Amino acid sequence: MSGSKTNAMRILDSKKVQYQTFSYEVTDGKIDGVSVANKIGKVPEMVFKTLVSITPSKSIYVFVIPVEKELDLKLAAKVAGEKKLELLPVKDLLTNTGYVRGGCSPIGMKKQFPTIIEQSADRLTEIIVSGGKIGIQLQLNVNDLIQTTRSKLAKVAK
Template sequence: MAAKKTNAMRILDGLKIKYETLAYDDDGEHELSRGAAERIAEKLGIDPAACFKTIVMRTESKQIVVFCQSATHEINLKKARQACGAKEINPVKPDELLALTGYIRGGCSPLGMKRKFPTFIDESALNFEKIYISAGVRGEQIVIAPQDLVKATSAETVDLVL
């Protein structure tokens, strides 16, 4: 278990949802174009398809929405727009992420953000017994049953694959 509990872990504890944590050596490289989530999976020796990245986006009406997508896939913006009922959707800028969510890039968890945002998890998560998500800090992942993550985030599972 982690040395220090994150907001994400406290939420899971409060809901009495079982989870584990895995630590990895964080090299500070979190650019989307460089496949940060895939590198985390490689460091942990886990299937990258079971490692889910958290993507925070903003709609044309300024609504913030959260998506969880497998490290092995790009998010399909058309499907993301359909899922949340938006005409336009764009990723939140990295310098806005901390103020909006309480998390920094590379340590953004779908659990424990400053506010509860509509959350959508790619349905491929349900193909796994356990998936891996950020624990809310760089260098640590939460290992959780996908159904438990859906419950904890009040998420919808949808097809988000490009």
């Protein structure tokens, strides 16, 4: 397994954080969160997607929200203390984060960006996020994710 570890897994290992890995096939091309939850046999409420946003002044913020929800950009901007933000164009994702669409993990981006996890995560003990590669999901304790990504909880999804 060591050869196929993602950056996110290596970071969790280095911090001695316990996690469980789930892999899924993408032969059908479906990498949206709800499809992924079904493929790994987990309820969508536990599975969170990572969205990267950018402000007009080029500041980047990361939001981790349930796969069935949508990022409320107005709320997200307010929580980030910004006037406005929009989702980072997919073409800029790899350059800024080191990850591709569908494989973007909140753990182990090129830089430590301010990260906000949807408030509803506080009702969960464990959370599932991308493992940093399409086809890999990681399940870990919510508090471990908050500590590892130095994130905070806030209402940002609708």
